[in-house]
Amino acid sequence: xxxxxxxxxxxxxxxxxxxxxxxxxxxxxxxxxxxxxxxxxxxxxxxxxxxxxxxxxxxxxxxxxxxxxxxxxxxxxxxxxxxxxxxxxxxxxxxxxxxxxxxxxxxxxxxxxxxxxxxxxx
Amino acid sequence: xxxxxxxxxxxxxxxxxxxxxxxxxxxxxxxxxxxxxxxxxxxxxxxxxxxxxxxxxxxxxxxxxxxxxxxxxxxxxxxxxxxxxxxxxxxxxxxxxxxxxxxxxxxxxxxxxxxxxxxxxxxxxxxxxxxxxxxxxxxxxxxxxxxxxxxxxxxxxxxxxxxxxxxxxxxxxxxxxxxxxxxxxxxxxxxxxxxxxxxxxxxxxxxxxxxxxxxxxxxxxxxxxxxxxxxxxxxxxxxxxxxxxxxxxxxxxxxxxxxxxxxxxxxxxxxxxxxxxxxxxxxxxxxxxxxxx
Numbered sequence: 001x002x003x004x005x006x007x008x009x010x011x012x013x014x015x016x017x018x019x020x021x022x023x024x025x026x027x028x029x030x031x032x033x034x035x036x037x038x039x040x041x042x043x044x045x046x047x048x049x050x051x052x053x054x055x056x057x058x059x060x061x062x063x064x065x066x067x068x069x070x071x072x073x074x075x076x077x078x079x080x081x082x083x084x085x086x087x088x089x090x091x092x093x094x095x096x097x098x099x100x101x102x103x104x105x106x107x108x109x110x111x112x113x114x115x116x117x118x119x120x121x122x
Numbered sequence: 123x124x125x126x127x128x129x130x131x132x133x134x135x136x137x138x139x140x141x142x143x144x145x146x147x148x149x150x151x152x153x154x155x156x157x158x159x160x161x162x163x164x165x166x167x168x169x170x171x172x173x174x175x176x177x178x179x180x181x182x183x184x185x186x187x188x189x190x191x192x193x194x195x196x197x198x199x200x201x202x203x204x205x206x207x208x209x210x211x212x213x214x215x216x217x218x219x220x221x222x223x224x225x226x227x228x229x230x231x232x233x234x235x236x237x238x239x240x241x242x243x244x245x246x247x248x249x250x251x252x253x254x255x256x257x258x259x260x261x262x263x264x265x266x267x268x269x270x271x272x273x274x275x276x277x278x279x280x281x282x283x284x285x286x287x288x289x290x291x292x293x294x295x296x297x298x299x300x301x302x303x304x305x306x307x308x309x310x311x312x313x314x315x316x317x318x319x320x321x322x323x324x325x326x327x328x329x330x331x332x333x334x335x336x337x338x339x340x341x342x343x344x345x346x347x348x349x350x351x352x353x354x355x356x357x358x359x360x361x362x363x364x365x366x367x368x369x370x371x372x373x374x375x376x377x378x379x380x381x382x383x384x385x386x387x388x389x390x391x392x393x394x395x396x397x398x399x400x401x402x403x404x405x406x407x408x409x410x411x412x413x414x415x
Contacts, residue, residue: 049201049216056195056204074213081206 001031003065003101004058005094010038012095020068020075021050027094028061031102051075059084067097068109076112124275125403126309126338128294128302130325134317135345135369138379140293141165143313143403144250145386146396149288151278153271155305156295157240157255157264164382168245168252174274176255176267177236179219183210187231194223194232215262240267242274248387251278264295268304289400298332306333311407312340313366316354323353330363339410341366343399364406367399 006023008014017023022044028037039061043053051071055078058066066079067089079086086109089097100106127140137154141162144152154160181194181203188210195203195210202216203223214237224232240257255271257264275290294305306312312333316326326342333340341364344355348371358365369375375392378385385392 043201046201047199049198049213051201052204052213052216053201056201056206059204059206074216077213078204078206078211081209081211 001065002061002063003029003031003067003098004061004063005029005067005089005097006041006054006069007038007094012036012098013093015092016067016069016089016094016097018069020071021054023054026054026058026061028063029094029098031098049074052078055079065101067101067106071109071112073112073114123311123404123407124290124292124309125311125313126292126294126306127313127315128306128329128333129296129315130298130328131317131321132296134315134322134325135343136296136315137162137165137293138345138375138385139313139315139343139369139399140291141384142386142392142396143400144289144291145248145384146393146400147249147289147291149249151251151253151275151288151290152293153275153290154252154254154293155264155268155271155301156293157257157267157271157301158295160254160256162293163243163245163252163254165384166245166247166250166252167382168243168247168254171243171245174242174244174270175238176240176242176270177238178217178266179221179234180214180217180237181212181223182233182235183212184231184233185209187229189229189231191228193226193228197222197226219266240264242267242271244274244278253278264301265304268301272305272308289404298328302329302332303336306336306338309338311403311410312336312338313403314340314342314363315345316342316357317346318344318348318352318354320353323357326354326357330357330361339406340364341403341406344368346371366402366406367395369395 005027006017006020007025007027008017026039043050051074055075059082065085067087069089087106088109127136129136144150154162192205195205200216200218202213204211239261243254245252255267279290295301314329316322342358347368386396
């Protein structure tokens with residue numbers, strides 16, 4: 001199974017990023033092969049709609065699961081259409097969260113926020 | 123001449139100043155750009171009101187023609203499009219209606235639809251033509267309405283004819299963000315309304331920064347003036363900003379205002395106060411133009 005996680009740096013000992021859309025990197029982790037891959041999040045610096053673009057990057061990586069502390073409604077829509085399930089991370093390193101997930105200690109992410117911005121400048 | 127009235131915070135008296143300035147002119151167009159909570163019309167009670175619907179143009183994807191090349195997704199600067207499950211998905215609330223996706227689609231698989239997002243009401247109140255922008259609840263941005271309002275204002279002002287001393291007064295939304303920038307873009311002069319509190323002076327500093335950035339001639343109306351300390355006045359003096367008028371914290375004006383009456387039309391004192399203010403602004407603009415040329 002492949003999972004994705006917003007992460008602060010290119011190292012699984014780094015913390016999970018508190019933001020999904022504006023996270024600097026995504027960790028793509030294969031639970032079978034234990035392979036780690038780090039993707040730069042090009043959405044992090046966009047003016048608006050970072051959630052949608054970040055979700056596109058994650059969905060294009062063909063993961064089954066996203067581990068994240070939070071997720072906005074637009075990104076959540078992308079994940080729903082892509083059949084990617086969301087789980088809520090706990091504070092701490094990405095590595096710890098992968099362990100927690102594989103041992104069934106993370107619960108599904110149920111709170112989807114409405115977005116922080118509304119200042120796209122339309 | 124276009125006069126924009128703005129302030130960093132709500133409740134300082136933008137509408138009071140705008141409405142009375144327009145009423146004090148021989149002929150005026152009053153434009154309420156505070157589209158989230160327009161209230162100038164409550165004072166003017168315009169007649170012969172006509173309504174125009176304002177819409178956004180939102181892309182509609184023809185999934186049969188779409189080949190999934192993602193040209194549109196990659197083009198969209200606002201990330202309003204995603205390619206999910208072999209289908210382009212449109213996030214309507216992020217779309218800025220730029221039309222670029224339709225233009226660049228190599229398969230001509232994108233059409234556009236009108237999505238109503240608000241309306242404009244135009245009517246007449248004695249010497250003032252009243253234009254009111256009303257944004258639908260839940261819409262993210264009122265900028266398309268503001269643009270349409272300002273276009274309409276130009277048309278109306280030109281209808282007044284050249285010999286009348288017509289003015290356009292733009293009642294801006296509070297704050298210093300996008301919708302305010304849009305509202306003041308074509309203004310000849312900006313009137314900053316401030317109240318005598320620390321909070322008021324902090325927000326005055328924000329709009330002052332904005333009008334300076336836009337290189338707009340500007341001056342301040344100090345509203346609700348009381349005896350004693352006035353942090354907004356101190357800010358003006360410190361930054362050498364022209365103080366156009368001091369409106370006292372006055373029971374009579376407050377009562378008129380809370381009964382949705384226009385001071386200028388009710389009392390000679392206020393007629394005088396706002397006529398003088400208007401003349402002062404006109405003089406400022408004329409002076410600016412002479413010194414600029």
